[in-house]
Amino acid sequence: MPEAVAAHAEAHGHHAHAHHPALQHHFETLEQQKEASVLGMWIFIIQEVMFFGGLLMAYFLYRVWYHEAWVEGSNELDIVLGGINTVVLIGSSLTMALAVRSAQVGSKKGTVNWLIVTMVLGLVFLVIKFFEYKHKYDLNHIPGANFVFEGPHAGQVQIFISLYFGLTGLHALHMVIGFVLLSVIAWMAHKDRFSPEWYTPVEMSGLYWHFVDIVWIFLFPLLYLVDRTHRLG
């Protein structure tokens, strides 16, 4: 019986089908390879969500325990810079989507240009984030030995600032990784490696970039906005 199975497979395997240069040997069709990549990328993104989930767990617990410290801490943050960053990042999400779209329709120039715009917006975000960190450094609000904070909840505000640096630092690290990834994809697009049949790398880096944007969509209200009004009320 095993021979029969092998023989049958033999006949099936032999008919020649034009191999697309990007089709890897262990996939049957480009469609199967594409779906495998999309599924793999989404599972990777889910895992990244759990990665930020651990830090958010600490954030939510201490917010319930030390609400006053969270109010003081979040009022320390500069909401204008945070707001601009949000607009910049959602903008870069738009340009990323347009880059993927132009890869779909096969316009090489469109893909490369939109990718460059996305990278520039990413850079703007990182620069603004650098100024925010520098501002913290000037007020020596960097958690650690020389953390100075007047006000009754100094210790607990240090936890807030630690979580702020943890969350936004990790997010900025993912932005840097995304920046490098996009530059590689832009270079491949420039070398005309993509076509309407095969633009998976662009699509995958798009998924990654949108994920990084979604993380910021949650970080911005949680860190900057939610405890803003307590001081007003």
Next chain:
Amino acid sequence: MMTPTLPPVTYLNHKYGVMSWLLTKDHKRIGILYMVVVTIAFVLGGVFAAGVRLELTTPQGDIWSADTYNKLFTMHGIAMVFFVLIPAVPAILGNFVLPLMIGAKDVAFPKINLISWYVFVVGFIFTVGAMVFGGVDTGWTFYVPYSSSASNTNVLMTGIGVFITGFSSILTGVNFMVTIHRMRAPGLTWFRLPLLVWALYATSFVQVLGTPVVAITLFMVVLERGLGFGIFNPALGGDPVLFQHLFWFYSHPAVYIMILPPMGIISEVIACFSRKSVFGYSFVAFSSVAIALFGFMVWAHHLFVAGISPYSAMVFSLLSYAVAIPSAVKTFNWAATMHRGAIWWKTPMFFVFGFIGLFLVGGLTGLFLAALGLDVHLHDTYFVVAHFHYIMVGGAIMGYFAGLHYYWPKMTGRMYSDILGKLSALLIFVGFNLTFFPQFILGYLGMPRRYHVYPDEWQVFNVLSSAGASVLAVGYVLPLFYLIYSLFKGEVAGANPWGATGLEWTTQSPPLPENFPGQPIVEEEAYDYHKREIKVA
């Protein structure tokens, strides 16, 4: 029946040279690369265990200093948990056998498969480096505030090492999940899949979704220790119990990463050597998935005395009892599979007998620790040590050895000596019980874990345990010899030495680089011994 000869072209001999191994994208070679590193880690962990047992033969601390002893049991824990138990079956046997079982040429992302091996090796180098430069003494659980403020050993380096190794486990999980979803042979529906594939699928859930949480937790400890961040620091108002919540959120599902794949191997081996399809196939398959999903909801039974509220302790105790049921269902189904089967007493089956004996004790002693009233007395005593060794070493390592001896002919094309195999299974079983059963008694007497010095009246049990450990060591070293001997002098095994069902036994052994000559088509059920005449090649 002519004696089989080694096939001309196999994945081992179609390319030679170190580079062909170090840059391979072939899932079979990557499985063997993992086996090399895991075996080294297993020997390392074993040496540390020998050091611990040596010290505990005497109540006083006269062989090692307290610090050295603390480092020994910590490094034993880290080497065994992160570098042996978690990768053993999924990364070695899983990598090798999964594509063969589903009729694919390779895993979905071969390049990422190689990257995850390199990430594993880099993590291993970091952790061994930490061990060489003075070791780490926080216990494999890295509990805060000791690990973040009070310990002056290489906690940072080990934390980073384990952080990196975590990504290897994540990438393997992603790879397996996509492979099983997208690359099954035509006709291979979900309910025709071998049960090892179901187990690997359930394990990849835990690998992918649990590991990042321990990665971020260790990242926070590294931040707190290195840069003075205050997330868990009680002086600033941080809560050390939060660390335990986040740590065990992964580390309990991690024990299911360690036990589910060996359970899959046991289902395969029992089906083959009972010449019968597994009893209640879909129940065994769904119990794997149930264990993986329920496994995420039970972690705080490690925290019953750590200061969590009694009401939440009740919630977790109830859920811990619920997660024990699928394991019980699996064990009963294995026993029922052997009913009216044709039991072939070969080495893999001996390891399965050992597995069933030890895993039963291990699993059922879990019910003692999930019982709230008892856990107050038993937490952090040798009862817990005995419980998890019965499941990890009795279950996971026994399952790994069963799989190793079952797939060895397929991996190398050679057969090992059956008598020596059975002898090593017996030695491991006897040595194991002699080592860890006295620890149950010690545990109920109240001997705490991680003690360098203990009261004199308990010396007898510790001496028994150390004696058992030496028998166990011999049992583990023996396979090293006869398996390597079989590489050169073993008789040629042929495509299907055990006459088993499954696609992996239809191709030659050792398999072709691209696994199958063509694209195999599957028409029959999973373990259908009736449709095909058995040909013992």
Next chain:
Amino acid sequence: MLSGIPLFPVQASTVAPDVDRLYFLIIAVTSFFAIATVIAVAIFAIKYRDDSGERVGAQIHGSIPLELAWSVIPFIISMGIFVYATVVFFEIVRPPAETMEIYSTGKRWMWRFQHVDGKSEINELHVPKGRPVRVTFTSEDVLHSLYFPAFRVKADAIPGRYSSVWFEATQTGDFHLFCAEYCGTKHSGMIGKVVVMEPSAYQAWLSGSDGQPLAVRGQQLFQQLACVTCHLDDNTGRGPSLAGLFGTTVELEGGANAIADDSYIRESILTPQTKIVAGYQRLMPTFQGQVNEEGVMGLIEFIKSKAATARPQPGTAPASAPPARP
């Protein structure tokens, strides 16, 4: 060396027999299933042994009723065990109404016990037989865990928070005391013994104490740290009166309320800003760093004793009436 090999720990507290009964019940249930399965596997392995490897087993695929049986029945049994274990757990966790107070602090590699009347001892604890004793303790650096195997009780000592363990000794003699949570180099040295004595012998031992009672030391600290300037007994000071405070429910600013127990008082001393009593400003400075653990325990004892003198107890039971012992 072979001074009689102990196989089972002595039952030296009221809770121990219940825990051991639970232990034997689970042993009985689990060994029944384990032995049954092992025998079944052994029988099948021997009866159906066939080393030719040629013959095929019977074509059995499974039976739904059998599967349901061996998943529902174990579930019901385990729920039974769960309920019984939880009852025993709440007996361990919930101390009786009247307990003898002992304070303790765990520090890297020693336990320090502080009796209410002033006597303090290190790595040793003298307790009377037949009286419920509650040890309230915290840790000063890393995690520790106070563990009395003979009494079957254990609780982790967490820095920055009180934990408590209660037991009622039923046998005199020396029993082990361990630290059960790994805490570094001399983790295995952080042990000691708990000496259970007859009540009369205990009183004699206690009367020989040199230190003055904890409450008196608390009163001295109360003066020394100038608490008395704000906390006047007749409620006219800037801070709330502490007379009769202990055990009552306090109305907090913002509508919440809290029970004035040890943790509340400790928190109000070390971090006064976290809970402000309704109707008072945030004036109180923090005393963290100016008073050590024993000092805080002294102040708590003093505030408890104020409750006794200021308001005669017989009529007014404190707001949180102690629930009857189960």
Next chain:
Amino acid sequence: MSHIAPVKSYVIVFGTLMVLTSVTVAAAFTNLGTLNFPVALAIAITKATVVILFFMHVKYSSKLTKFVVASCLFFLACLFGLTFTDYMSRGWFTSPRGTTMAGTQVTVGPAAPAAPAAEGAAAPAPEP
């Protein structure tokens, strides 16, 4: 994805995201008391869903991908929900006239002058 959306639809999606952002910022400055947190979270979730469905093309992709995206919520719920069963139920249980067994939230700092981490690590703990 085989499905190619017109540029206009992407710009509309961007527009809605901008509107939602301004709404959430505005909501942050009006004092809704305890409602602030849920409102901000709800808006963030809608924004995230919009990005997932349109920018990440999940709307047109396979049922399996949708299932994987949804399954993430289950695991986050496990982490947050079950951990909070502990922290929320800590204050409930008060043993009569004494310390709660599980204790209230963490009070700040051990009372005694905590030995600074550096010194504590090296020198053995000073005797009382």
